[in-house]
Amino acid sequence: MAITESFITRRIDSLSIRMRGEQANDVLHALRDGRRRAVLGLLRNRTEPISDEEVAIHLAAADAEKRLLDVTEGELAEWRVSLQQTHLPVLEEAGLIDWDGETNAVAISTHPALQNPTLERIVETDRVDWDEVLEALVHRRRRIVLSVLADYDTALSRVALARAVVEREPETETVETVDADPVEDCCAALHHVHLPKLAAVGLASYDARSGAVSYCGHPLIEDAEWFDLHLPETPRAILSVAEPSQDIWRLDGRANVIEHCRALCEYADDELFLLYTDEDLIEAACLQCLQDAVDRGVDVYVGTQTQAIRDRVREQVPGVTLWEPQRDWMNMSPEREKVGRLLFADREAIMLGTLSKRNDHGIQNETAITGAGEDNALVMLVRELLGSRLDHLDEQSADFLEEIPF
Amino acid sequence: MSDADRSPSTTTHEYQLAPGESPSRGVWTVVAVLEDCPPPELPSLAETIDPEALDAAFTDRAATDHVSFEYAGYTITVTSDAVRIRALECDGGDECDAG
Numbered sequence: 001m002a003i004t005e006s007f008i009t010r011r012i013d014s015l016s017i018r019m020r021g022e023q024a025n026d027v028l029h030a031l032r033d034g035r036r037r038a039v040l041g042l043l044r045n046r047t048e049p050i051s052d053e054e055v056a057i058h059l060a061a062a063d064a065e066k067r068l069l070d071v072t073e074g075e076l077a078e079w080r081v082s083l084q085q086t087h088l089p090v091l092e093e094a095g096l097i098d099w100d101g102e103t104n105a106v107a108i109s110t111h112p113a114l115q116n117p118t119l120e121r122i123v124e125t126d127r128v129d130w131d132e133v134l135e136a137l138v139h140r141r142r143r144i145v146l147s148v149l150a151d152y153d154t155a156l157s158r159v160a161l162a163r164a165v166v167e168r169e170p171e172t173e174t175v176e177t178v179d180a181d182p183v184e185d186c187c188a189a190l191h192h193v194h195l196p197k198l199a200a201v202g203l204a205s206y207d208a209r210s211g212a213v214s215y216c217g218h219p220l221i222e223d224a225e226w227f228d229l230h231l232p233e234t235p236r237a238i239l240s241v242a243e244p245s246q247d248i249w250r251l252d253g254r255a256n257v258i259e260h261c262r263a264l265c266e267y268a269d270d271e272l273f274l275l276y277t278d279e280d281l282i283e284a285a286c287l288q289c290l291q292d293a294v295d296r297g298v299d300v301y302v303g304t305q306t307q308a309i310r311d312r313v314r315e316q317v318p319g320v321t322l323w324e325p326q327r328d329w330m331n332m333s334p335e336r337e338k339v340g341r342l343l344f345a346d347r348e349a350i351m352l353g354t355l356s357k358r359n360d361h362g363i364q365n366e367t368a369i370t371g372a373g374e375d376n377a378l379v380m381l382v383r384e385l386l387g388s389r390l391d392h393l394d395e396q397s398a399d400f401l402e403e404i405p406f
Numbered sequence: 407m408s409d410a411d412r413s414p415s416t417t418t419h420e421y422q423l424a425p426g427e428s429p430s431r432g433v434w435t436v437v438a439v440l441e442d443c444p445p446p447e448l449p450s451l452a453e454t455i456d457p458e459a460l461d462a463a464f465t466d467r468a469a470t471d472h473v474s475f476e477y478a479g480y481t482i483t484v485t486s487d488a489v490r491i492r493a494l495e496c497d498g499g500d501e502c503d504a505g
Contacts, residue, residue: 139458158446188445192434196452208450 025138027113030094031122032134036087038062040096040108040123049098049105052088056080118221125220132201133218141186142194144168149204149215158195158211162187248378251368257353258283260370261343265289268298268345273386275342276304278355279312280364287316294319340366347383348374418492429464429473430457432489437478440491449478460484 030036038059043050056079060071063079088106091097095111113119122130137143148164149156156164166182195213198204206213251257262285265272272293276282293300294317302313303323310322340355353368371378421436423429430451438445451457454477463470464486474483476494483490 184444188434188438189431191446192448192451193430193457196450197458211446 025140026094027096027111027119028134028138030090030096031119032131032138033087033090034131035059035082036091037123037130039083039087039091039106040114043097043106043108044114044123046107049100049103049107052083052099052104052106053080055106056083059083121220127220129201133203136197136201136203139194139197141165141169141189142198145190145194145198145213146203146215146217149213150217152215155212155214158190158213159183159187161213162190165190248376249370251351251353251370252365254366257341257351257366257368258285260351260368261286261341262289264343264345264349264351265293267349268293269296270298270346272298272300272346273342273344274300274302276302276306276309276340277338278340279306279308281341281353281366282309282312287313290317290320340364341368342382344382344386348372348376348379350376350379350382352378352382418490421489421491423487423489428457428461429484429486429489430460433457433460433477433482433484433491436489436491437480437482440480441478451477454478 031040039055042055042058053076056076057068057071060075060079061068064071064075088097088099092099096109096114097106098109099106108114122134127133137146144165145161148161148168162183166186169186190213191208191211195204195206195208199206202216203218204213204216251260265286266289272290274290290300290302290313300317300320301323302309302320304310305324310324313320314322338355339352341351341353343351349370349372351368351370353366356365356367369378373379419436419440421432423432434445434448434451437448441448455473455475460473463473464484470486472483472485474481476482479494481492481494
């Protein structure tokens, strides 16, 4: 038979279509395999990294429903190879695990997606159809389709859906051709690719003849939360850049707080500024420290709204300038932790103590954070906040001095 | 387009994929041209072949040379950069119609 050839060369040079797979979501792609979900399910209950062999043996046992000891060499080897060659690299690529290439130790990562309740449910719930459901969701366009459909109670026409999808897609998503209308192009892709896929897993229903599309959803995934997962495509690196800081220390327990209090009082050369909210916090030892500071020539200011504290300080450490804070800024809701004391030495070293709620025995635990150095962020912040007040204390205290009966 | 479009069933058309264009998109685009109808009015390609699997077969790492299948009354042969299409040989019955 004679074959004639005609060439349709509708090659459009300006056509720029995104690369295939570019819009696939790494996290959903990683989750769409049952073995990878099992790895995450295992690791998220561990606090320490474990070896890939240990992962393999646990998953092999769970898979074969047998005890760890009964896993055969063959089963273990098969799992190890599939983990090492296929699954761990995919999980690592998606940023969901940390995998030490040298020691082969694996651990769950700090990827924010792992905190997403929907994804947690997907990892925790063993369902045979997750693979297909997740594959349907891997494509961003299909997630957008579902989010559009979920907004409507009734069926949408294919064209109306395409129009809404194109509107919600980032501009780079749209195929730009000299002759292809983005909505028409999207409409064709919906018909040939995306809607059949969503219908196959029951997430949407699609009547190819009439073009009517409607939403079905998934029993284990709530409508509002999954379609715009807002999954970062790459993990945010906040935790990896934050390092344990030596600038800010945390103190636990009343005794440690008092000890640091004493150290700060001794440290001060020029000025010592204190705020107290709770009478219990003024211990005899503290008052002695204040007296020592006054004796060294340090200007000591004690601010409190509590009359009892003022009376006691006035009586026992007469050299201290008393000050009543104009604003009740340290007395916060009694249900929460509140600031108990603030010490500011020479405007360059600080301690902020907080009091917990009283427990059943009426005991409040005290913790504190401290910072030192002129450039310390905490010191800078408090210096700015208190700055003007610090400079006007003398004036205000004069009023107080008048009230003092002796 | 001339007579070639509606020529006897032995005509083979070749469509060059645009850079970055997926083979599946090429398939429904070229069939729609031949059938003179909008792509969404063709039978869904998904009923014949998984379009994403088809596209994945030609990604860089895959070594597929070509994939052939029948769709909407045509024999389609897809390679990494082109879609070749030939009407199925038949006596003009309904099964050769796209709709």
